[in-house]
Amino acid sequence: VSFAVALSVWLVVAIVFAVAVAFGFRVLELLCFEREATLEAGLFAAGISFPLISFAVFGLSIPGWLGPRSAWALIALVAVAAWRGWRGFGDWAAFELTRIRFRLRGSSLANRTTLAILALTISLEALVSLAPLTGSDAMHYHFTVPLLEMGTPLRPIFWLTHSFLVEQAHLLISLGMALGDARISLGLIFLGGLLTAAVLFAIARELASFDWALVATAVFLISPMVFWQITTSGSPDIWMSFYTGLAVLAANRGIQRKQLKLLLLAGFYAGAAAGVKYTGWVVPFAICAYLLLARRSLKLVFTCSLLSVAAGALVQVRNLIWTGDPFFPFLMPRLAPASVNAFALHGLIVDTRSSAYSVHIMHLLSFPFAMALDGNKYGLGQYFGPLVLAFAPLLVLARWKTHTARLAGVVWAVMLASNALSSQMGRFLLPAFILALALVFSGLEEAVRRGWKIAGCAGMATLVLFLIFAGASDLAYARDFLPVVFGRENKEAFLERMAPEYRFASFINESLASKAHDGNGNAMVFLRHLYYLRVPYVYGEPAFSWAVDPAKCNTPEGLLGVLHELHVKWVVKEPNYPAPLEKSFTRLEAEQKLVPIESSDLETLTGTSRIYRQSQTVRVTVLELKD
Amino acid sequence: MTNPEVNHSTLNRNLVQFAFVLWLLVVNFLYYLQFKALFMSRFAALKHR
Numbered sequence: 001v002s003f004a005v006a007l008s009v010w011l012v013v014a015i016v017f018a019v020a021v022a023f024g025f026r027v028l029e030l031l032c033f034e035r036e037a038t039l040e041a042g043l044f045a046a047g048i049s050f051p052l053i054s055f056a057v058f059g060l061s062i063p064g065w066l067g068p069r070s071a072w073a074l075i076a077l078v079a080v081a082a083w084r085g086w087r088g089f090g091d092w093a094a095f096e097l098t099r100i101r102f103r104l105r106g107s108s109l110a111n112r113t114t115l116a117i118l119a120l121t122i123s124l125e126a127l128v129s130l131a132p133l134t135g136s137d138a139m140h141y142h143f144t145v146p147l148l149e150m151g152t153p154l155r156p157i158f159w160l161t162h163s164f165l166v167e168q169a170h171l172l173i174s175l176g177m178a179l180g181d182a183r184i185s186l187g188l189i190f191l192g193g194l195l196t197a198a199v200l201f202a203i204a205r206e207l208a209s210f211d212w213a214l215v216a217t218a219v220f221l222i223s224p225m226v227f228w229q230i231t232t233s234g235s236p237d238i239w240m241s242f243y244t245g246l247a248v249l250a251a252n253r254g255i256q257r258k259q260l261k262l263l264l265l266a267g268f269y270a271g272a273a274a275g276v277k278y279t280g281w282v283v284p285f286a287i288c289a290y291l292l293l294a295r296r297s298l299k300l301v302f303t304c305s306l307l308s309v310a311a312g313a314l315v316q317v318r319n320l321i322w323t324g325d326p327f328f329p330f331l332m333p334r335l336a337p338a339s340v341n342a343f344a345l346h347g348l349i350v351d352t353r354s355s356a357y358s359v360h361i362m363h364l365l366s367f368p369f370a371m372a373l374d375g376n377k378y379g380l381g382q383y384f385g386p387l388v389l390a391f392a393p394l395l396v397l398a399r400w401k402t403h404t405a406r407l408a409g410v411v412w413a414v415m416l417a418s419n420a421l422s423s424q425m426g427r428f429l430l431p432a433f434i435l436a437l438a439l440v441f442s443g444l445e446e447a448v449r450r451g452w453k454i455a456g457c458a459g460m461a462t463l464v465l466f467l468i469f470a471g472a473s474d475l476a477y478a479r480d481f482l483p484v485v486f487g488r489e490n491k492e493a494f495l496e497r498m499a500p501e502y503r504f505a506s507f508i509n510e511s512l513a514s515k516a517h518d519g520n521g522n523a524m525v526f527l528r529h530l531y532y533l534r535v536p537y538v539y540g541e542p543a544f545s546w547a548v549d550p551a552k553c554n555t556p557e558g559l560l561g562v563l564h565e566l567h568v569k570w571v572v573k574e575p576n577y578p579a580p581l582e583k584s585f586t587r588l589e590a591e592q593k594l595v596p597i598e599s600s601d602l603e604t605l606t607g608t609s610r611i612y613r614q615s616q617t618v619r620v621t622v623l624e625l626k627d
Numbered sequence: 628m629t630n631p632e633v634n635h636s637t638l639n640r641n642l643v644q645f646a647f648v649l650w651l652l653v654v655n656f657l658y659y660l661q662f663k664a665l666f667m668s669r670f671a672a673l674k675h676r
Contacts, residue, residue, distance in 0.1 A: 372654075372658060373654070373657045373658055373661060374661060375661065376661070382658070382661055382662075385658075386654050386655060386658035386659075389654055389658075390650070390651050390654045390655065390658075393647055393650060394647075452640065452644055453644075454641070454644040454645065454647075454648060455643075455644040455647045455648065458644075458647065458648040458651050459651070461651075462651050462654075462655060465655065469659070476669070614668075
C-alpha cells in the first residue's frame with residue numbers, strides 16, 4: 001500500500017464524513033432542531049445521515065445499480081441536499097477545533113499524557129485499518145456478500161446462510177466498495193470507531209470530569225477488542241455501539257429538556273442500532289422501557305418504537321419477503337417448519353453461541369466474571385480488558401442521580417442479560433462497552449474525589465497496568481500489518497501470510513480461471529473464507545449453507561440433484577468433504593461422475609485464531625462433475 | 628480527644644478500600660493469567676524465528 005493510496009482512502013472517508021455531518025445538520029434543521037455547535041450536535045447529525053445514506057445504498061442495490069458512478073453520484077447528491085447544513089458543519093468544525101486548542105493549552109501533565117496515548121492509538125489504528133482485508137468473519141460474509149451483490153440485482157443467497165445476517169451497517173461496506181475499494185469500507189468502519197469514541201466521551205462527560213472522560217475514551221480505543229474491531233476485523237458491529245450511545249445521549253437530553261423530538265430521535269437511533277445486527281433489537285426495547293418508566297406515556301413509547309422500526313427494520317422486511325422469516329433462519333421452525341434445514345439452523349445457532357453456553361442459573365450468574373476472565377470460552381470477552389469488572393464495585397459511587405447514568409445502566413443491564421440468555425458471546429457486548437466504561441470511570445472519579453487514597457491508588461495502578469498491556473498487545477498485533485501498509489511487503493505475500501485460506505482461494509482461481517465463466521457453471525467450495533475467490537462459486541458446507549441440506553444429499557442421486565440445482569460443475573475438497581456429504585461424494589467419485597482434475601498441497605492458518613500462528617498443510621483437490 | 632464515631636467510620640472506609648484492593652488483585656491476576664497460552668505461543672514463534 002503506497003502512501004498515495006493511504007491518502008486517497010482517508011480523503012474519501014473524510015469526504016463521506018463531512019457530507020454526512022453537513023447533511024445531518026440540514027435534516028435536523030428541517031426537523032426544527034435548534035442549531036448547536038456542540039460535539040453532541042455533530043454526532044446527532046452524523047447519526048441521522050448514515051442510516052439515511054444506507055437506505056439510499058439499499059435502494060440502489062435492489063435493481064443492481066450500485067457501482068462507482070452511482071455511489072459517487074449519491075455522495076454528490078447528498079452534498080448538494082445538505083445545502084445550509086454546510087454552514088452548520090463549518091461552525092461545528094471550527095468550534096470543536098477551537099475547543100480542542102483551548103483544552104490543550106491549559107492541560108495538566110496527566111491530561112497531556114492521556115491525549116498523547118489517544119493520539120498514538122488513533123494513529124496506529126488508522127494505519128492498520130489500511131491493510132488489505134484478512135478478518136475471518138469478514139472474508140466469510142461481512143465483505144463477501146456486499147461483493148457478490150455489487151452490480152447485480154438483489155437476490156437471496158441461500159447457499160450462504162450468513163448472507164441473511166448482512167444488515168444495514170453492511171450497506172456502508174457496500175458503499176465503500178462502490179466508491180472505489182474495500183479499503184474505503186475498512187476506513188468507514190474505522191470512522192465508526194472514532195465516532196463511537198466521541199459518543200463515549202460525550203456520555204462520560206455527563207458523568208465525570210473532562211480528564212476522566214478522556215481516560216475512559218483512551219481505554220476504549222486502546223482495548224484490544226476495539227483495536228481489532230475497528231482495524232482488521234472487517235466487521236461493522238462498531239456502528240451498533242455508535243447508535244446505542246447516541247440513543248442514550250438523545251434520550252437523556254430529551255428528558256432533561258422535556259423535548260419530545262429529542263426522545264423521538266432517540267427512538268430513531270435505537271432503531272439504527274437494531275439495524276446493525278439481530279441482537280440489536282434489545283436496544284430499542286431498553287430505551288423504550290426506560291422512557292416508559294421516566295415519562296409514563298404509552299403514546300410516546302409507541303411513537304418511539306415506530307421510529308425504531310422505521311430506522312432499523314429494513315433487513316427484517318427484506319428477509320420476510322425472501323423467506324417469510326424476518327429473523328431468518330431463527331424463526332423458521334415456527335413460521336415455516338416444512339422449509340427448515342435443521343442441520344444448517346443448528347450450525348448457525350452453534351456458530352453464534354459461545355462454546356461454554358449454558359442457561360444453568362449458576363452459569364448465568366458467573367457469566368459476567370467468566371466473560372472477562374476466561375474469555376476464550378465466551379466469544380473473546382477478554383479483549384475488552386479487565387477494567388469494567390475490576391472497577392465494577394465502584395459503580396455504587398457513579399452519578400446515579402442523573403438520567404444519563406440510569407439510562408446507560410438500564411441499557412447495559414438489559415444487553416448483558418439478553419446476551420447471557422441468548423449467546424454468551426462477549427464480543428457481542430461491544431455496544432454496552434462504552435456505557436460500562438462511562439459508568440465505572442464515573443465511580444472511580446468519585447472514589448478519588450472522596451479521598452479514598454488506597455482505592456484510588458490501586459485503581460490507578462490497575463489502569464496503568466492495562467494501558468501498558470493493551471498498548472504492547474496492540475503494537476505486537478499491528479506489527480504483522482504494518483509492512484504491507486508501508487509498502488515493504490507486497491499485497492500477495494501479505495495475504496498469503498495473514499489471510500486464512502488465501503492460498504486455497506488463489507489455487508482455485510488459477511485452476512478454474514480458464515474453465516469457469518459466467519453461466520458456464522459454479523464451483524462448489526467448502527472453505528470458509530470466500531472473499532478472495534474470483535470464479536463463480538457456491539458454498540457447500542452444510543452447517544452454513546441453507547441450500548445444501550444433508551437430509552436431501554444422503555444418496556448420490558439426491559446430492560446430484562442439489563448440485564444440478566446450484567449449477568455446480570466443479571467441486572473443491574480440502575482435503576476431505578464435509579462429514580454429512582462424505583459418503584455421497586465418495587460414491588460419485590467411485591462412479592467416475594466426479595473426476596479430479598487438479599490438486600496441490602497448500603499451507604494455511606489453522607486453529608481458533610491466527611494470533612496463535614498455527615498452520616498446517618492441506619491437500620486441495622479440484623474435481624469436475626461429468627454429465 | 629478522639630471521636631469514636633469518626634474512628635469507626637474511618638475504619639469502615641479503610642476496610643472497604645482494602646476489600647477493593649484485594650478484589651483488584653484477584654481480578655488482575657486471573658485476567659492476565661488467561662493469556663499464558665498466547666504468550667507461550669508468541670515466545671515459541673520468536674524462538675523459532
